[in-house]
Amino acid sequence: MITSDEWLEIRRVLDQALELSPADRPAFVERLCADRDGLRDQVEALMAAYEEDEDFLETPAYQLEGVGSWLGGHQPGSLVGRRIGAYELKEEIGWGGMSTVYLAERADGHFEQRVALKLLKHTSGGDVLLKRFRAERQILASLKHPNIASLVDGGASEDGTLYLVMEYVEGVPIDVYCDTHNLTIKERLQLFAAVCSAVHYAHQNLIVHRDLKPANILVTGEGVPKLLDFGIAKLLAPDLYAQPFNPTVTLLRPMTPNYASPEQIKGGLITTASDIYSLGVLLYELLTGHLPFGTARLPHEVLRAVCEDDPPLPSATIGRVVQKRSGSETITLTPRLVSLTRGGQPEKLQRSLSGDLDNIVLKAMSRPPERRYASAQQLAQDIERHLDGLPVLARENTLWYRTRRFVRRNKIVVAAGCLIGLSLVGGIVATSREAAIAQAAQARAERRFNDVRQLANSLMFEIYAGIDKLPGATPTKKLLVTKALTYLDNLSQEAENDLSLQASLATAYQRVGDIQGNIYNQNLGDTAGALRSHKRAQAIWQKIVAARPGDTQVKANLAASYLAVGDLQKWTGDRSAAAKSYIKAQQLQEELLQINPADIEALKGKKQSYSRLGDTLFDNGNGDRKGAQINYSKSLMIAEALAKKNPQDRQSQRDLMICYSDTADAESDQSRAEVNYRKALKIAEKLSSTNSLDATARRDLWFSHIKLGDFLLKKDSSASQNHYLQALKIARFLAASDPKNEQARTDLAYTYQGLGDVELTTKNRKSAGAFYLLALPIRQTAVQADPNNQYNRKKLQELYKRLSDSGTKFTPLPTKS
Numbered sequence: 001m002i003t004s005d006e007w008l009e010i011r012r013v014l015d016q017a018l019e020l021s022p023a024d025r026p027a028f029v030e031r032l033c034a035d036r037d038g039l040r041d042q043v044e045a046l047m048a049a050y051e052e053d054e055d056f057l058e059t060p061a062y063q064l065e066g067v068g069s070w071l072g073g074h075q076p077g078s079l080v081g082r083r084i085g086a087y088e089l090k091e092e093i094g095w096g097g098m099s100t101v102y103l104a105e106r107a108d109g110h111f112e113q114r115v116a117l118k119l120l121k122h123t124s125g126g127d128v129l130l131k132r133f134r135a136e137r138q139i140l141a142s143l144k145h146p147n148i149a150s151l152v153d154g155g156a157s158e159d160g161t162l163y164l165v166m167e168y169v170e171g172v173p174i175d176v177y178c179d180t181h182n183l184t185i186k187e188r189l190q191l192f193a194a195v196c197s198a199v200h201y202a203h204q205n206l207i208v209h210r211d212l213k214p215a216n217i218l219v220t221g222e223g224v225p226k227l228l229d230f231g232i233a234k235l236l237a238p239d240l241y242a243q244p245f246n247p248t249v250t251l252l253r254p255m256t257p258n259y260a261s262p263e264q265i266k267g268g269l270i271t272t273a274s275d276i277y278s279l280g281v282l283l284y285e286l287l288t289g290h291l292p293f294g295t296a297r298l299p300h301e302v303l304r305a306v307c308e309d310d311p312p313l314p315s316a317t318i319g320r321v322v323q324k325r326s327g328s329e330t331i332t333l334t335p336r337l338v339s340l341t342r343g344g345q346p347e348k349l350q351r352s353l354s355g356d357l358d359n360i361v362l363k364a365m366s367r368p369p370e371r372r373y374a375s376a377q378q379l380a381q382d383i384e385r386h387l388d389g390l391p392v393l394a395r396e397n398t399l400w401y402r403t404r405r406f407v408r409r410n411k412i413v414v415a416a417g418c419l420i421g422l423s424l425v426g427g428i429v430a431t432s433r434e435a436a437i438a439q440a441a442q443a444r445a446e447r448r449f450n451d452v453r454q455l456a457n458s459l460m461f462e463i464y465a466g467i468d469k470l471p472g473a474t475p476t477k478k479l480l481v482t483k484a485l486t487y488l489d490n491l492s493q494e495a496e497n498d499l500s501l502q503a504s505l506a507t508a509y510q511r512v513g514d515i516q517g518n519i520y521n522q523n524l525g526d527t528a529g530a531l532r533s534h535k536r537a538q539a540i541w542q543k544i545v546a547a548r549p550g551d552t553q554v555k556a557n558l559a560a561s562y563l564a565v566g567d568l569q570k571w572t573g574d575r576s577a578a579a580k581s582y583i584k585a586q587q588l589q590e591e592l593l594q595i596n597p598a599d600i601e602a603l604k605g606k607k608q609s610y611s612r613l614g615d616t617l618f619d620n621g622n623g624d625r626k627g628a629q630i631n632y633s634k635s636l637m638i639a640e641a642l643a644k645k646n647p648q649d650r651q652s653q654r655d656l657m658i659c660y661s662d663t664a665d666a667e668s669d670q671s672r673a674e675v676n677y678r679k680a681l682k683i684a685e686k687l688s689s690t691n692s693l694d695a696t697a698r699r700d701l702w703f704s705h706i707k708l709g710d711f712l713l714k715k716d717s718s719a720s721q722n723h724y725l726q727a728l729k730i731a732r733f734l735a736a737s738d739p740k741n742e743q744a745r746t747d748l749a750y751t752y753q754g755l756g757d758v759e760l761t762t763k764n765r766k767s768a769g770a771f772y773l774l775a776l777p778i779r780q781t782a783v784q785a786d787p788n789n790q791y792n793r794k795k796l797q798e799l800y801k802r803l804s805d806s807g808t809k810f811t812p813l814p815t816k817s
Helices: 004-018 025-032 037-052 067-071 127-142 174-180 185-204 272-288 299-308 335-340 346-353 356-364 376-387 399-409 411-418 421-467 474-492 499-517 527-547 552-571 575-595 600-621 625-645 650-666 670-689 695-712 717-737 742-761 765-785 790-805
Strands: 087-095 099-106 114-120 151-156 162-167 171-173 217-220 225-227 322-326 329-333
Touching: 004 025, 004 037, 025 037, 087 114, 171 174, 174 185, 174 217, 174 272, 185 225, 185 272, 185 346, 185 376, 272 356, 272 376, 329 335, 335 346, 346 356, 356 376, 499 527, 499 552, 527 552, 552 575, 552 600, 575 600, 600 625, 600 650, 625 650, 650 670, 650 695, 670 695, 695 717, 695 742, 717 742, 742 765, 742 790, 765 790
Parallel strands: none
Antiparallel strands: 087 099, 099 114, 114 162, 151 162, 171 217, 217 225, 322 329
């Protein structure tokens, strides 16, 4: 990463070099950068790009001459007509350094579909690019939002070429759409607010786009904006981009300089605030027709301006007359032309931008990230306040300002009041009092927003995203829980009437609850604490649903909350309450599917509800087997459909694996049960082999071997033992990688116990006892650490019986009197 001092030095040398003739520049740079290879490489890279194409700052880095050849040659349309997976390439519609995008059509005869298919180029030294392409697939698969182009499919072709299949968006860049449709300022703001919604959703899913610009936001013929190109997005997880591009090639940082934030240009830390800055630039352009620093033509002037200058007021920019390139044409932007495409005259447009909109744009574009809006949602809310005639956060909160906004909002009322002088005086007094109350409320709101941002950065971005599936992360998660609960408990005292903040709190409580005791993932073994956290989240979501009954996303969040609470109720022994929670989740998911039958997330949630209710009814073979079979079958039908629709999606395949295993558990036909267990194992082996760092995938493979070991115990003890031994390798690795991960430790105990069962079945009581004794301290420690966990208590009692059956002496835990 380039430091501020290094950047200043680069800029100083570049400025001086560009003042010279091209022939004199190399010797000058060599002389100034003697014995400083890094500085020389930075300056030469910038200088070479400028000399080869004076408009290079308008060109994405990966399309620059030289850089493009480094990333792989490009032959337009060379693959048209080729079949990739189920799709035939019809037309090349875009290309970049790491990929080419084609318009493609489904060619397998199942149904007609037009898509955008992105192919990864074959490159030398492409490990970083390969990792980034896979990251793009992961990113796109996690995003389900009406204003984000969705992922349809993905995989590898027969020759190993990776590809993504995405929703094909027939539209035009947002700035072109606004101008060709002559949208008013109000209409542009409403369209921009929808873009903010998509960006905020991405941020909530731990993703920063990093290249927001008109070309990456297309608007359809129906006026729906679609956010594209997450190819350079940064998933907020330290392991994903731990190896940055060579810092000596500044232009390879994924960004478009005119829309990039100062920290992106300097090579600093990229956060959600970087996208807020880019949104500010986009809003500036939509409102004025001009880029903030558009008059600077030299590359070093643009870079310097972004990093060191404040942009001019948008309202002051209306008077500019500039030449602007549009494709192969050059047009002259005059105040009249800009105003006509916005439905007015220059003076009127200038007045409409002056004040609130000036301040909103400049707040979003503040050079220090901490001075920008805390979120894209907060930016959109400020725009809504402006449209509603309410005070905005970006404006100094003076009494005179609030009074003027009140008058604009209530012209008729104020005019009538002016006729009654005494009433007017009383009204002013009342308004002043309300203003003071509003000022205090806004101060509290700003404090809360700052606290939420601090919490979000710490909990969701800085720590959790990078440790969720990594072995050895449990101590960090424990620290995270302690820190997060302190924030949350403080915030909850002031959040009662703020639904937006309440939603943030509920999400954070859910995340904390998962870390404390998510029984299906790595956890701290604190089921009681996890249940408290999830019930807090549930209560908040219930309140928000009551206030916003038509908000489908909030209903989906409440359904997920019921699932999480049901899991913990089941694990702590309250199976009746767990069943009720799962049924409530099902009811909410049914409501969502009635509203939108194509809601994939609701369908996945419904599948989970059936599966979890089946677990509860089955009760490890001691409960309602028939009821369990019915629910498992329904869950499996959904899982098979989802996996078939998207065979490259890891989560869909994992869900199918779990459903096969669940169905086998409750199956009375032993041959069918074995078939399903082996199907589950096959999927687990594939998922684990394709990502060796995914602790969850390794644990799934352990689980599948254990299931077959249990199943074959009385049928084929030798085969059973082989599966337990395979499971033991995995369990030892996971437990050693993360000694404080309670799930990994209890998995190890389960494996020892299974190997003991094999020895006991073959009448080798001494060997059986040895394995049982290995499991004993783990089981006892788990019960002592989490006495509310009924599953652990039950397993300890089973182990005591096995020890007795094998004739092994042991010391049980003391019973409480």
